[in-house]
Amino acid sequence: MFLAPAVLVYTAVMILPLFSTLQLSLFSDINNSQVFVGLGNFRTLFGDPRWAEQFWNALGNNVWFFVIHMLVQNPIGILLAAILSSPRLRMRAFYRTAIFIPTILSFVIAGFAWKLILSPLWGVAPNLLDLVGLKSLFQPWLGKEAYALTTLALISVWQFVGIPMMLIYAALLSIPDELLEAAECDGITGMAQFWKIKLPLVLPAIGIISILTFVGNFNAFDLIYSTQGALAGPDFSTDILGTFMYRTFFGFQLQLGDPNLGAAIATAMFVIILIGVSIYLFGIQRRLRRYQF
Template sequence: MQKSRIRWHIAVFLAPAVLVYTAVMIYPLFNTLRLALFNEVDDQRLFVGLANFRTLFLDPLWSDAFWNALGNNFWFFLIHMLVQNPIGIALAALLSHPRLRFAAFYRTAIFVPTILSFVIVGFAWKLILSPIWGIAPSLLDAVGLGGLFQPWLGKEEYALTTLALVSVWQFVGIPMMLIYAALLSIPEELLEAGEIDGITGMSAFWKIKLPLILPSIGIISILTFVGNFNAFDLIYSAQGALAGPDFATDILGTFLYRTFFGFQLQLGDPYMGSAIASAMFAIILIGVCIYLFGIQTRMRRYQL
């Protein structure tokens, strides 16, 4: 038998992408992990091992801010999981109905906010919700709900939830489109067989379509997890680096920014900033591993 020829052209075509990815992703990642093991003492860089992580997790000057940001990140993620993804699934189910008119227009209108800049979205919603010059108070007055208006971005108990819902409004189009594509890929033979057995309407969705799109829902869930634990732009554009009021909207991204680059009177500390970034990486890695080795394995067994 002839030996298979080595396909060097594959390596040639992949090399530029691999080099760019290594330069902008792989090298900064490992360099950040390396910096987290050092600190500056008397203007000299010294290897301190895990001392930065011990300071981050146990020193009250650092741990209070870190655990507050981590808790806010989990709340930010939960709102997306419990609000954004179910709404995206419901919209996809409605838009995939063959008798729905203007479905293409609705899909486009819902997906358009996804392509907008974070800065535009954050600034625009800050203007809309402003109690001084925003249009939200007058809109609520117009429908007789003026008494419900609150300065949502100015109150600690409402600010983070408000920004999370703004993020849901912006990105609900992503799970909608992914689930919509998954629904369109379901063979018509299965749906026709269900109709013969009397399974139609909502019953067909719960008993036939939903089990078939579970892998897509799992992928959306893990993308939501990774995206929300990397969040930064919307909080920064709407509330600034201090993530007010009184750090009520502070998440790991804004905490990392202030620590690494410094802000106002706080001097930048690249070593502690690298420790925060490494902790974020570990949290995301653990979450992805739980999905891959836990949830995904059960989904495969369920499909079989």
């Protein structure tokens, strides 16, 4: 009875649209009528050179986008949480707030602001680097194929590093003081205490952060769209599955929209995320529980 309202709302806004998308991906518009084609849209998406090249490019970019977050955002979040959990650190509340504030900004504001900051014409980045004698290192990072996607990933890291920081910080605070005092009696202090005592105890929280990062990155769209547009330039070097699905479903400029093929891309995204979440739930999480208990 108490769960019924939440279940109804979740079904209306999540479950029904999901099944509608899955159904739409199995049909194709032929002579202005929807005809059942089974897996035909997926064969076109994976096998037709006109579509397959863009799909695999977007998938590869999505993987790299996720890897940057895993290797940069989450370790920095853990490090910041460890520093902020120190009782000897002053102004901890101020630092927590300052680091977390970017996460409440909209993607459009963050993307547009960084686009202005990194602009080689009127941005402040060249002048700031010049103040420290490093102006020669400045590049139009958002305008070069080799750097654009990594730059956007680092912008996303800057915006959302506060989330893993707060989750790990809460997990660290939940560790019983008696356990830490016993470790100190055994001579385990400082960084040794963090690596041997605290880190193993917050592994479940790190696992949750990792899977949330995976789901969020493979659903990403807003930051790329607000900074590089639907074409995800330069030359599709920042194209990810979200922007690829948007162009395919709704159409863009001279490209006509194909809702059926767009639904096939959305279904492929769903399957990828489902596989990743299943691996975590049935593989990694079980091991973390055994390790914890």
